Amino acid sequence: MVRPPRNPSAQLISLALATQHHDMHRHCQTFKREYIALAKEVNHRLPDDQPKINFHAISCSAYHWVCMQSNVKTFPAIFAFKANSGEFRLLKEEYITADSIAEALSVQLNAPFIENNLELEGDGYDEFRPVDILGASSYSLTRTRDAVFNDAALSFMHALKTGVFSVKEGRQALNSIQREVFSNWIDLLYWTLPPTWMLHTLINDIRNNIDSVMSSEENLLFMVERHRDVVNGGNMKWSVQCSKSDDRAGYSCGLWSLFHIVSIGVIERHRAVLGARDQVSTKFVAQTVRNYVEQFFDCAVCKEYFLEMFDRCGFNHCRRFKQPQKLPPRESWAEFAMWLWEVHNDVNVKLVEAGSQREGGNVGISKRKSNLSDWPTVKQCPSCRDDKGNWKKDAILRHLKKEYWPAGVQNFRFVVLKKKEETSHDESSGFVSFFLENIFYLVLAAAIIMWSKRQFIHFTGRHKKMDQDYV
Ligand SMILES: Cc1cc2nc3c(=O)[nH]c(=O)nc-3n(C[C@H](O)[C@H](O)[C@H](O)COP(=O)(O)OP(=O)(O)OC[C@H]3O[C@@H](n4cnc5c(N)ncnc54)[C@H](O)[C@@H]3O)c2cc1C
Structure with a gap:
């Protein structure tokens, strides 16, 4: 009221x-x-x-x-x-x-x-x-899930158009560090994002032409334009809850959404990756996001905060992202999503604090303001806190998934990541990886069909000849 x-x-x-x-x-x-x-x-x-x-x-x-x-x-x-x-x-x-x-x-x-x-x-x-x-x-306003995904896709495309080739560096081809960071980022999106999301058409195109897009801004812009209408159905505006009529806010809000979607994808999709499993760990994912922010997020205060926080093991990530190489425990995959949620709330608090300072209020954040900036609010998720107001991890994870992952059963599609040293920098590498992936799927499909046939024969006994079959 x-x-x-x-x-x-x-x-x-x-x-x-x-x-x-x-x-x-x-x-x-x-x-x-x-x-x-x-x-x-x-x-x-x-x-x-x-x-x-x-x-x-x-x-x-x-x-x-x-x-x-x-x-x-x-x-x-x-x-x-x-x-x-x-x-x-x-x-x-x-x-x-x-x-x-x-x-x-x-x-x-x-x-x-x-x-x-x-x-x-x-x-x-x-x-x-x-x-x-x-x-x-x-307060964060309620966005529909479609709006969350639309905002995230818009920010991804906006970043490709404005953040990858920097004016400062004369819009030159990416250097070797930037190439690695960019291709890791695209690979991360490739394996973590919901398989049914239309954004994959753009991501696949970029992956298949990775050298071409990293060497020329024109090529990258061309690619983004080519997928513009398909990805967002022509809707090129951030939701009003995200942008509040300010495109800069829309961009960073959509980028947060993309990061959160990735974080849920880590939980949902880590089993789907074949090939370079070394890229599939919470530590590698966090480092990829950190490097992406460093190289391609053109918001100076955001970058300063994020890198400083990350590099001093902020929110204990150096411990939290330790996973055994063989069979990491199930719950360890949720650590990145929880960590990112905490980081985002920390930025929310910082912003409320800054707003309060501007209004001439106290520098230290009051309990009330901290509650205001905590996401989700009690109204958005009544079960996320216990009676004493402490967070409940399982409920938060459920809420994050509700917000940042499509509803219903997802098509569990395997994806193949190439080992980094296998990456060749010639133009044909895109085609080769495309070819290898398709061969892989063909072999997999053939194996499944043969296995199903054997099971069918085994259960029905159809292979046994009947008396009348003999002459
Ligand atoms: C990595 C990064 C670092 C940033 N650092 C700074 C900084 O240091 N200083 C600064 O002024 N701005 C920073 N920003 C920008 C700032 O966080 C906001 O994105 C911007 O002010 C727009 O705010 P917003 O109200 O639209 O909501 P945003 O904070 O952008 O949030 C978008 C939506 O995410 C949801 N949400 C809110 N909190 C959480 C949470 N904890 N977990 C999951 N979902 C949540 C809500 O639905 C909200 O509407 C940063 C942005 C990014 C991506």
């Missing part, structure tokens, strides 16, 4: 929806003008000794968490809060007047002015923008 901090002055809050739908858009624009005019009239008619009444507007498109919690079904929804009270009254749009507002807020108004000059003009209209009075933006 909308619960503004108890305020010494009365306040009105309107929850409305920004929409592209023509009729609704016109309706909202009309209401916006009326609402602003009412705000002016009410405050004009207040006796001099009365505190000003605050009028707020919240966009449900940007802060839909607030609207969901307030159970808002029709727009606009107008809540009237009396001074010093958490109690509210819901006002109906069609009956709203300055006097009905005054009555709901228990305030007296002077008689209306005969000449009403309160028409909206220029500045007043522009000044009035929807505001985040409840700090709703500190």
